[in-house]
Amino acid sequence: MSELAHTEHRDYTGAKLGMWFFLFTEILLFGGMFLVYAEFRQVNTAGFHEAGTEMDLFIGALNTVILLTSSLTMALSISAIRKGLKNRSLLLQAITVLLGIAFLVNKYFEWSDHIHKGFYPDSPQLLAKSHGQILFFGLYYVMTGIHALHVIIGVSIITFMFVLTLVGRISGGDYVKLENTGLFWHIVDIIWIYLFPLFYLIT
Amino acid sequence: MVTGWPNLSNPADETFYFILGISLTFLALNTGVMIYFVIRYSKKRHARAEEVRENTPLEIIWTVIPTILVLAIFYVGWKGFVYMRTAPADAMVVRVTARQWSWTFDYANGKETNVLKVPIGKPIKLLITSADVLHSLFIPAYRIKEDAVPGRETHLWFLPNEPGSYDLFCTEYCGVGHADMTTKVEVVPQKDFDAWYAGAAPAQKETPVPEAHERAPKRSARADEGAALLSTKGCLGCHTVDGTPKIGPTFKGLFGKKEAVIHEGKETAAVADEAFIHHKLLEPEDARIKGFPPIMPSQKGVLTDAEIDAIIEYLKTLK
Amino acid sequence: MEASFYHAKTRYPGILGWIFTTDHKRIGLLYLIASLSFFAVGVSLGLTMRLELIRSGMHIISAQTYNAVFTLHGVVMIFLFIIPGIPSSLGNFVMPLQIGARDVAFPKINILSWWLFMIGGACAVTSLFTGGGAPDTGWTFYVPYSIRTGTNISLAVFGVFLIGMSSTLTGMNFLTTIHRLRAPGMTWKRMTLFTWSIYATSWIQLLATPVLAITLLLIIIERFFGVGFFDPAKGGDPILFEHMFWIYSHPAVYIMIVPAMGVVTDIIPVFSRRNIFGYSFIAASSLAIAFVGYLVWGHHMFTSGMSDTARVIFSLLTFIVAVPSGIKVFNWIASLYKGSITVAAPLLFTLGFIFLFSIGGLTGLVQGALATNLHVHGTYFIVAHFHYVMFGGAAMGFFAGLHYWFPKMFGRLYEEHLAKFAWVLLFVGFNMLYFSMFVLGWEGMPRRYYDYLPRFNGPNLISTIGSWVLAAGLIIMFYNLVHSLVAGREAGDNPWKASSLEWQTTSPPPAENFEKVPEVTTGPYHFV
Numbered sequence A: 001m002s003e004l005a006h007t008e009h010r011d012y013t014g015a016k017l018g019m020w021f022f023l024f025t026e027i028l029l030f031g032g033m034f035l036v037y038a039e040f041r042q043v044n045t046a047g048f049h050e051a052g053t054e055m056d057l058f059i060g061a062l063n064t065v066i067l068l069t070s071s072l073t074m075a076l077s078i079s080a081i082r083k084g085l086k087n088r089s090l091l092l093q094a095i096t097v098l099l100g101i102a103f104l105v106n107k108y109f110e111w112s113d114h115i116h117k118g119f120y121p122d123s124p125q126l127l128a129k130s131h132g133q134i135l136f137f138g139l140y141y142v143m144t145g146i147h148a149l150h151v152i153i154g155v156s157i158i159t160f161m162f163v164l165t166l167v168g169r170i171s172g173g174d175y176v177k178l179e180n181t182g183l184f185w186h187i188v189d190i191i192w193i194y195l196f197p198l199f200y201l202i203t
Numbered sequence B: 001m002v003t004g005w006p007n008l009s010n011p012a013d014e015t016f017y018f019i020l021g022i023s024l025t026f027l028a029l030n031t032g033v034m035i036y037f038v039i040r041y042s043k044k045r046h047a048r049a050e051e052v053r054e055n056t057p058l059e060i061i062w063t064v065i066p067t068i069l070v071l072a073i074f075y076v077g078w079k080g081f082v083y084m085r086t087a088p089a090d091a092m093v094v095r096v097t098a099r100q101w102s103w104t105f106d107y108a109n110g111k112e113t114n115v116l117k118v119p120i121g122k123p124i125k126l127l128i129t130s131a132d133v134l135h136s137l138f139i140p141a142y143r144i145k146e147d148a149v150p151g152r153e154t155h156l157w158f159l160p161n162e163p164g165s166y167d168l169f170c171t172e173y174c175g176v177g178h179a180d181m182t183t184k185v186e187v188v189p190q191k192d193f194d195a196w197y198a199g200a201a202p203a204q205k206e207t208p209v210p211e212a213h214e215r216a217p218k219r220s221a222r223a224d225e226g227a228a229l230l231s232t233k234g235c236l237g238c239h240t241v242d243g244t245p246k247i248g249p250t251f252k253g254l255f256g257k258k259e260a261v262i263h264e265g266k267e268t269a270a271v272a273d274e275a276f277i278h279h280k281l282l283e284p285e286d287a288r289i290k291g292f293p294p295i296m297p298s299q300k301g302v303l304t305d306a307e308i309d310a311i312i313e314y315l316k317t318l319k
Numbered sequence C: 001m002e003a004s005f006y007h008a009k010t011r012y013p014g015i016l017g018w019i020f021t022t023d024h025k026r027i028g029l030l031y032l033i034a035s036l037s038f039f040a041v042g043v044s045l046g047l048t049m050r051l052e053l054i055r056s057g058m059h060i061i062s063a064q065t066y067n068a069v070f071t072l073h074g075v076v077m078i079f080l081f082i083i084p085g086i087p088s089s090l091g092n093f094v095m096p097l098q099i100g101a102r103d104v105a106f107p108k109i110n111i112l113s114w115w116l117f118m119i120g121g122a123c124a125v126t127s128l129f130t131g132g133g134a135p136d137t138g139w140t141f142y143v144p145y146s147i148r149t150g151t152n153i154s155l156a157v158f159g160v161f162l163i164g165m166s167s168t169l170t171g172m173n174f175l176t177t178i179h180r181l182r183a184p185g186m187t188w189k190r191m192t193l194f195t196w197s198i199y200a201t202s203w204i205q206l207l208a209t210p211v212l213a214i215t216l217l218l219i220i221i222e223r224f225f226g227v228g229f230f231d232p233a234k235g236g237d238p239i240l241f242e243h244m245f246w247i248y249s250h251p252a253v254y255i256m257i258v259p260a261m262g263v264v265t266d267i268i269p270v271f272s273r274r275n276i277f278g279y280s281f282i283a284a285s286s287l288a289i290a291f292v293g294y295l296v297w298g299h300h301m302f303t304s305g306m307s308d309t310a311r312v313i314f315s316l317l318t319f320i321v322a323v324p325s326g327i328k329v330f331n332w333i334a335s336l337y338k339g340s341i342t343v344a345a346p347l348l349f350t351l352g353f354i355f356l357f358s359i360g361g362l363t364g365l366v367q368g369a370l371a372t373n374l375h376v377h378g379t380y381f382i383v384a385h386f387h388y389v390m391f392g393g394a395a396m397g398f399f400a401g402l403h404y405w406f407p408k409m410f411g412r413l414y415e416e417h418l419a420k421f422a423w424v425l426l427f428v429g430f431n432m433l434y435f436s437m438f439v440l441g442w443e444g445m446p447r448r449y450y451d452y453l454p455r456f457n458g459p460n461l462i463s464t465i466g467s468w469v470l471a472a473g474l475i476i477m478f479y480n481l482v483h484s485l486v487a488g489r490e491a492g493d494n495p496w497k498a499s500s501l502e503w504q505t506t507s508p509p510p511a512e513n514f515e516k517v518p519e520v521t522t523g524p525y526h527f528v
């Protein structure tokens, strides 16, 4: 902490309130993109429909399951630390990190596959297609890309929390950091729950 | 030449004076009362302050009255707007294309000009679009403007009721030539207009033809076409044909010259031959001529291959 | 008595004790220095533009340079001076003191915000000298031009993105602080109206800035990858960008003005020695502006080609948002009634604020009415409007606050006569400089023109001369303040005999603000 004594005092409600304010801005950030999606889909319904068929529902569904599970393990790790079960919490945090990485690996293969097939922004193959398809793929890369960025940030933070738990800075008596991390992770998860149908289901 | 305002009964002006009246009243009252209080209740004259906390009726009054007034202003503005946006059915339609940095006006009979010529007393409806970035067509005399948006058609109308020559400005920032993207609306009597409209005068007559025209008499028709394109497409906004560099390099002696160019951040040399010029027109950022700002707009979709060839033909004559 | 925070022991020595501090007062001063430095850059650019525009024809700078100059002028003034100006500098310094807190809720995030702000500012300034040349899009970054131009847009936009993040974090921090860290007895209705205005502003920062973030990101993505959201050739829509930009940037104008309104609301009672008139109406109108202000962005797009129905709706909403500002003006004036008034420099700046902001706001009505907007959009009328509200309003409020809290920050008083003299020059110069622009705008002179037709010569000349008078006023004002840092009279703890909490501790305050956390029993404006 700092030179000032007052920073020692802990305000859990305050910390969580701050986190909620922050998450609110995250929702608005993605909200902006959902608006763009809505507008373009409205204008180019047919093109979106056609482009949607290029998506691999299996990978999308698999990633949904992975993220949902990781949200669960995250929540469990918090209730474990609350009960003072340090080792169990560590294990659950590790699983969460691994699941997050698994999600990214999947995403990597999915993107590579599309790029391989010639569907990437400004590719000659894509430019030959209809406006709807160009925009669909544009949105697909931008929205899942920014989401993946959040997953990367989330995984890094959880790893950091893992270390803090290991050295005892997060414990049964002081776990608000882990709780806030959990909140962030849930938001990342929830955003995916919205992305999944928009790109994989509504065709 | 008249540059004044011919159309003073315009709804924009009416709305303006209406708002101005309300605003000046409030401003004068507020400022007057404020200054009066500061003097009347100065410490010298009023040594002990009295407490007046709040007064709900007063608050309601000064919420409700301004609300009514602003709604009235809204209504007046809206009514004028409806008039200003709804072109009469008999309006003459002219299509406008904006591009960096010139205007082209296309008439129903295929006539194409850079100056908007219209007859007196006939409502004119402009259908506006843009070939590249955003622009905005503004005619102060008629209190009217509308953006030119690529990929979209917008519209406005006006009623020219006095002969004269009025300014037409671009009011949406569009790059280095923004301030020079101005032209005129020429309002002429109906019979002059008809004569001009039916006349065989080719479009190019309306625009200043590059000077070199006279000096190079033995020029192919193709080169002539190129010369005309340079002015209708606005190239001469940035380039000259007389040897003085402007925003971009001059065209005089350009063809076949060896230029220092910046290609992918590195400096190299290139000869301005057919292939180079062709490529430069479509992908200007790919090879930028040293010493000039990176602002040349791409002509993709603006010039066809045949037109580019015509321009090159013309450039060859500019020795 | 404890030593002031300037002398408190810090974790790191010297300058490091400042740039890595977590003390809200030091951070406030860091912001103050930074934003005033950026302001100096901005005014120099403004002066350059006025010189170029003194007569028609090209004089000192070329068209391309001029375009870069007004772009940077706008970006610096908006993102680096006026948005962080009041909330991050005065707000950081004063707000925790006013609610009786020892610091903000997240001191480390507070200094992180400052760093993000500085790095963002550095990016914006670096973009001038690197890459394809200085950005030339205007502060609005409209597509498709901003995507096609070869100049260094990406870096500048990224800089603004970081500044946006900084602003969001500050908003989050202040909201939490005001919710959680009020001293015992400090009920919502006992807070100063400055704190209320910071509260409302923080909400706007939280609600609007993320939209800016995503919009700017999309520009960068578009420039690097060409995904096509804004490119009509690929099915994209340039008007969509305008919507996204203004969804942030209209609320942003209230981020600038609401805190300034808060400053003057705190100053008036102190110099008229009586309670503020209509406390709850002023507080509520701040919140009303914050939330209704979120819904009117379309008034910047009345000629953009969006549907006529949308234009009508946005015009109506625009008029609704003007009412709460009016309520404030009336309450301020009523607060002078039956007071015992001393026209000291802070009050003088406040009166100037009310007058100039009213002109700016009332001309906003001309722009908000559809019929007149079709004429004035994109002309110097707009330029005049926003200088009246931003410079005459927000920046005047900022200067008023700077004079008012100067003794609180530094324990010394500025020279009163000099301050008033500077005010006179500022006021006269300001009106010469910007009123001429209303005339020019109504006559049809478009903005962002490096050169104009000779028929616009007259008012332009007056305007340029006005800029020199204004410059003289600014130089005197800052000379006075800087000089008084060392040579000013000792102020004592409470030179204005103000009754709000920040004055109930020593000036400058100790590191922990209060020796003992105060117990609050009255409202903030308790004089008679």
Ligand code: HEA
Pocket (backbone or CB within 6 Å): B022, B026, B027, B030, B066, B067, B069, B070, C140, C253, C254, C256, C257, C299, C300, C301, C302, C318, C319, C321, C322, C323, C325, C326, C327, C329, C357, C358, C359, C360, C361, C362, C364, C365, C367, C368, C369, C373, C376, C377, C378, C382, C385, C386, C389, C390, C393, C394
């Ligand atoms: C501090 C910043 C600030 C503030 C507070 C405002 C306040 C207002 N603005 Fe302004 N505005 C800008 C900064 C600001 N603006 C900027 C930067 C631009 C240009 C951006 C660009 O294009 O680069 C702009 C542009 C702009 C436009 C777009 C013009 C165009 O480009 O076509 C419009 C249109 O409606 C508008 C309207 C208003 C209105 C109605 C208010 C209202 O909130 C004003 C309310 C105040 C009053 C009304 C005065 C006080 C009240 C009284 C004295 C009582 C009497 C009142 C009544 C009768 C109602 N503004």
Ligand code: HEA
Pocket (backbone or CB within 6 Å): C040, C041, C042, C043, C044, C046, C047, C049, C050, C053, C070, C071, C073, C074, C075, C077, C078, C081, C082, C137, C138, C139, C140, C383, C387, C390, C391, C395, C433, C446, C447, C448, C449, C450, C467, C468, C470, C471, C472, C474, C475
């Ligand atoms: C808070 C915001 C703010 C402030 C304070 C100002 C201040 C000034 N602005 Fe403003 N301006 C904007 C925000 C602001 N501006 C914005 C957002 C735009 C739109 C940009 C766009 O279109 O994208 C704009 C555009 C704009 C234009 C229109 C450009 C165009 O459309 O072509 C002009 C033209 O005259 C102008 C002039 C000035 C002047 C003369 C000042 C005066 O304040 C300057 C007065 C000061 C001095 C004359 C110098 C004083 C000197 C010192 C204090 C010491 C100097 C220090 C050193 C030498 C290191 N500005």
Ligand code: CUA
Pocket (backbone or CB within 6 Å): B098, B099, B100, B101, B134, B135, B136, B170, B171, B172, B173, B174, B175, B177, B178, B179, B181
């Ligand atoms: Cu075209 Cu500005």
Ligand SMILES: [Cu+2]
Pocket (backbone or CB within 6 Å): C249, C250, C253, C296, C297, C299, C300
């Ligand atoms: Cu606005």
